[in-house]
Every structure is written in structure tokens, then in C-alpha cells.
Amino acid sequence: MLNIKRWWQSLGFGIQSKTDFAFLKDVIKEQHPYYAYEYLRQQFPNASQQQTHQAQLIFRIINHLRPSDVVTLGTPSKLILAHINAASKGEGKPLIYIEGEAKLPHSHGYSAIIINNINNTNANAWKQVLCTNAVTYDAKTIGIAIFYPNRTPEHYKI
Secondary structure, X not given: OHHHHHHHHHOOOOOOOHHHHHHXXXXXXXXXXXXOXXXXXXXXXXXXXXXXXXXXXXXXXXHHHOXXXXXXXXXXXXXXXXXXXXXXXXXXXOEEEEXXXXXXXXXOOOOEEEEEOOOOOOHXXXXXXXXXXXXXXXXOOEEEEEOOOOOOOEEEEO
């Protein structure tokens, strides 16, 4: 039953907020190539399709939110770091990317938190994020929490 609900929400059904629906369709489920994909693919020719897909998702999230900085906790792979550095930065609040076991910082002052491996090594950190006032997206292995001012929390499994 959970897989049916996840599939249903991954298509955008059940998501009432226009902002949340747009984030799902334009960032998480985006299929069109971005300006840096080919260059990064050439830099990491031996990366698996799953690793590349995950790095591209992180790239799209950063590109969409345009944080002023990305704080990495843990030790991300060179592939992930290259995608983080290639994404456009802006004037927004900093974003946190957590790889491996790391202590979850206080969420105030950050625009978003991206947590890798939410089902194993970072399950506790993800559970803490779910208790915050954030819009969260559970994308099976990656958890995305976006902090909007004056929004009620929403939790989507996609």
C-alpha cells in the first residue's frame, strides 16, 4: 500500500500546494539536461547511473533554491562535490548537505537540508527533520527538507 501511495504522490497527485507541486515536477522529476551535465559526465565517466542520478538531483535542488552557500557535513563523494560546486549559488540562506553519519544542526538560518541515505546511516537525522516545521520530500534514499516561513509542515513520499 505504501508503494502505491509513493507512486501516486510521485506523479503529483495529492499535492495541493502549487509550490510543492512545482518543486516536485520542475526539480525532483525533471528529465531535461542542465547546462553542466555533459561536462560533469565527462569528468566522471565511471560513475554508475544511480550515482549520477543522485548527484544531478542534488545539483537541481541547489540550482532551484539558489542558496548563498552549501554546508556539507560528513564526507561526500567527489562526484557529489563536483555537482554541488557546479550549481548556481544566489543570495538565499545557506543549504546543508549531509552525507554519512553527522549530527543534525539546528535548522534555523538554513533554506533547506538534504540528507543522503535516510533509510540507513541517517535514519535518526531524517526522523528529527520530520519533526520540524518543514516541507519534506522522501525520495527513497534522499530526504529533502525545505524551510518556508509561515508554512505548515507537509511530508511527501515520492
